[in-house]
Amino acid sequence: MTNAQTTAVPPIAAVKPTELTTHGHTRIDNYYWLNERENPEVINYLKAENEYLETVLAPVSEFREKLFDEMKSRIKQQDESVPYQEGNYFYYTRYLEGGEYPVHCRKRGSLEAEEEIMLDVNELAKAYSYYDLAGLEVSDNEELVAYGEDTVSRRMYTLRVKNLKTGEIYPDAIPDTEGGSYAWAADNQTLFYIRKDAQTLLGYQVYRHTLGTDPEQDVLLYEEKDNQFYLGLGRMKSKKYIAVVSDHNGVATEFRLLEASNPAGDFKVFLPREKGHEYDVQHLETTFYVRTNWKADNFRLMEVKENKTKDRSAWKEVIPHRHHVYLEQLDAFKSHLVLGERRDGLMHLRVIDQKKKQDHYLEFDDPAYVAGIGYNPDFNTNILRFTYSSLTTPSSTFDYNMDTKEKTLMKQQEVIGDFDPNNYTSERFIVKSRDGAKVPVSLVYRKGTPKDGSAPLLQYAYGSYGYSIDPNFSSTRLSLLDRGFMFAIAHIRGGQEMGRKWYDNGKMFKKKNTFNDFVDVSEYLIQNQYTQTDRLFAMGGSAGGLLMGAVVNQKPELYRGVVAAVPFVDVVTTMLDESIPLTTGEFEEWGNPKIKKYYDYMLSYSPYDNVKEQAYPNMLVMTGLHDSQVQYWEPAKWVAKLRTMKTDDNVLLLQTNLETGHGGASGRFEALKDIALEYAFILNLVGIRQ
Template sequence: MNKQLVPALAALALPYMTNAQSPAPVPSPAAAKPPVAAIKPKTLTTNGHTRTDNYYWLNQREDKEVISYLNAENAYTDALLAAQKPLEEKLFAEMKGRIKQQDQSVPYKEGAYYYQTNYVQGGEYPIYVRKKGSLTAPEEVMFDCNVLAKGHNYYNMGGYEVSDNDELAVFAEDTVSRRLYTLRVKNLKTGQIYPEVIPNVEAGSFAWAADNKTFFYIKKDPQTLLGYQVWRHMLGNDPKKDILVYEEKDNQYYMGLYRMKSKKYIAIACDHNGVATEYRLLDAKTPNSDFKVFFPRERGHEYDIQHFKDKFYVRTNYKATNYRLLEVPEGQQTNRAAWKEVIPHRADVFLQGMDVFANHLVLAERKEGLAKLRVINQKTKADEYLDFGEPAYVAGIGYNPDFNTDVLRYGYSSLTTPSSTYDYNMDTKAKTLLKQQEVLGGFDKNNYVSERVFVTARDGAKVPVSIVYRKGTPKDGTAPLLQYAYGSYGSNTEPGFSSNRLSLLDRGFIYAIAHIRGGQEMGRQWYEDGKLLKKKNTFNDFVDVSKWLVANKYAATDKLFALGGSAGGLLMGAVMNQAPELYRGVVAAVPFVDVVTTMLDESIPLTTGEFEEWGNPKQKQYYDYMLSYSPYDQVEKKAYPNLLVTTGLHDSQVQYWEPAKWVAKLRTMKTDNNVLLLHTNMEAGHGGASGRFNALKEIAMEYAFMLNLAGKGAM
């Protein structure tokens, strides 16, 4: 913690002093009183409607009074959770003990090199290495993030990209957790890091041209955190003289930049958050020429592309809600008459992604909520689906940089099967397990059971639910259960493996993932029915799943817990307002809870790009609807469940003041004696602490919180 930002508190029960200079001592639980944030009413009027926000002042990150309040909440949380510290330490040791510390990824070949990621004993961060020509060649260390992280409380490498001649790499670093990365260049032959330093760039969005001298990158607006400009840099030049090659004028679009698999093109991808897409392409051999539009943006048309030989494959929702696959000759893409259908639209199958090989086409599909991998022989047109043999799982196309191979690399995991990497020969059908996540501590997948059920929501929708528990756990209405969901942005919540989760399952918890509307598990319409003016379906689905789990004796009526983060934290706030009596405890991580105020402020990072997800509250119909579910605005004088809220001072996605304001308001309104805690990581952002072990400490805190409430704290 940065002690310069931690003024002391004169008294936990009083509004906060602003002139102290050292952290407050942690009081004993008996003496601790909940912090009281100062009330400073601010009137906000929109669409003729007036709200009063008593805690608007908390949005001043550098203000001493704000830091004092956050630090007081941390001191209070520490006091009330002091008794669970031994359990937290035990859980942390368990979770860390399951991780194979000396580990490495499955290598992949790109160009002349095999690339791999290593972890060493005690190392928090990855080491990126490569070997030339064969796996027996000497190992070259490209980036040791343990070394690069020294001197920083937070560190994250936001990707790297190697030049065509294999000699240079651009890489991005974040040492604040604000997701504003700094771009550097390293000579992989000499180890020299070049003097060019380019701040405020987008992670992973950079690409080399074919000349090994020029690269492109996306610049971010430091205020809104939106990537909005593409710049060209020539090695050796002052970055201040870089050339702006494209600027996105519409701040509702997100941008990405990458070199396509064929290496022929550099692509700029512009996405209007579920509404429209536009690609711009540049021949990598002519970096000084202009990017050209692949197909112009149209509202309602989303697409993505892959280049192969003399044509493009286009996954598009044009006249296809669940997408279809087309192909078009190179140079004719703006002429829809030249588009030829390869895979038609199917009402019951969502076409989620694709990968192209010289002799095969691989499709990532989704049917009835489950991921499918479909392999099509380009010559014979014969196709097949890979069989995974479990009721709930996740499978996805891996990284396959080579067109000229008949081997597909893919990943697989389930609620009981650790993350696995396979090679699949698309001609012989031979499947080879290359690596399965090794879980230490005596893990045996046969000790656990997974299920998949469908719950009928109040409007008749069938909501898939993935469930896992340890064999022998009673399903008689006595077991504690943790229910998780996300339900926004069309993001699928996959039923994958978590070694951390074993600490709950081994103590008698049942774990359930509710695949609620707002994701795309059941196809594109599943997403459309959980956004904008249908957002409440997301919350209703979660509550209805909770009621079903209790009614069918998966969960004890007094031991049901809920967890969600970010937009899933909004979910937590909404279901707490709708049905607080259902839950013994709730964990809301970095929760997006002040929906209306945030969406009205276009200076807040990422706001404008979210209008198509939540609506623009400057329009009355969206304002009224958002106000009717916004957790902060809907706090009432009533009993709420036990609640643990986490946030990060430097959060780039959900600003820390949203959960801080929510907790402050709940303290004045709730009528119960349940615990209400706010934990702010003063050094981290949206993803929490960096490093593979440090992040476990926050998970241990959340698990201990729930285990104690469930009466399992002594185990």
């Protein structure tokens, strides 16, 4: 697909001006009408864009298929997770030859016992073009499993219950629930769940359901009145408590607890919410461990007895606050505490022996890696399960003896084919942003790739919500690396790689730091001969798509091509509309544009509002019609406006998956088709078509 080959005529969206006036300022939105999801004209336009994409990419259609087959061939068809023991059973998932979805299994007593199939998701998904299963909560008597299923990709799950002894799926079907937020009471008859609002898609009510009764009669136990808070629910590790969590990212947390043995009781507040105070808790015997940012930006660890939780004077410090270490993870065992501490942008696992009052850190060798505490349901053990990956090391699961320090590899992701990790190398270095901030960069490439500026490079980042993008392994990425590409992750502000202030300095009135960091990393990569402008590509999704939109407005000449997946690009209009799903909970991330100072600042960077007459890179924009996080019309409007404003003849493509939402296609293989499209688009632009 050279420019000479793009003779197809792109569809042009009809111009239907809509005046949007806020704070006395009027914007004209020519494509506001594209938000009419049920309008046949909208659907026809999206289909026309899809057809245009296929026409433009027709010369690389076989290459796309080859990339898909290549990536699929690296995945072990028949695979199985590392079992974990909980109660009387060992639980695991496995994949069948050709199976898109997992089969959830268990064995009683030992791994040599007869297998019981709990849920075969391949069977459950047969009747649907999209299927996602979430939850899987087993009752205390180990006879029932609760789970949620989404068949539309709007993240609205129907709660179901299956009897694992008889195989019967009960008629208790409860729609519009928060997938994965289910909890059994100890009586094996009572189930707690969160109901979501059909318009805003926010979970806002906690209900109690008794098996065999009409869900219409379920008891409302709690309703979150503040629509800026997100609700979560689950059974704590100790199994003693069911917890309801109200969380407003970056603002406040509030836990409510109910003893699982008293399902008819009331949830009691652990500590009332207070603006600026975030915390989470873990229960062990008669003590709660509290990870808290109370007088501690990077969080500290405290403990408190069960009956003293509301009295902060009774909280005792276990791990103090440290300015250079962000306390991110916690797990408690009878004799040990395990902490996930982020330092210098990397996760460090710290083991504390409670009896000996000694601690140590696990050692990792890769310059750029990701490690994390795994699922450890048993308190009474000295074995820690943790996960590890790096840019050159496939995802690995280890069991670690916290007393002897012996580490056992339980499973490593198997990459089928001739993959050899020794053929690849990774680097980690610091780039100084324009205001002096030190931005970490993780880089991977195949050994022998030239470092003289001639190599193509794909730069990726996210940079929002305090979500850290860690340098993990990707078998699909090998399709780029083996064709001479370098791949770089820019750990820009807005994430939390360098601690809480790293996040705070990339949100609200400091959001532009996120975009500047990305651009400054790009310029560093060019200046230091990793690549050059006609071989540099950028990629980001969702809030990372906002990043892509801001970057191409600011410095379009730096990039040969850009991939923006489900991009959040119409920031002001979306944040002004509280009826759009999930908007209100975002006010502390972006600001509330109903307040003029926020409106002015957001308007100054909103990608859609700042499209201008200039040359833009080649661009591939992807979305899903049923997206619950970023509505499809944002990227559709953006592309329509870009078509009328850009002064170049570079390719601009929009793909709308008419059957999926924010996460793209379901299934382990089907999702690879999107990646094959992205890679074919990128590789083709540098003349690689095989």
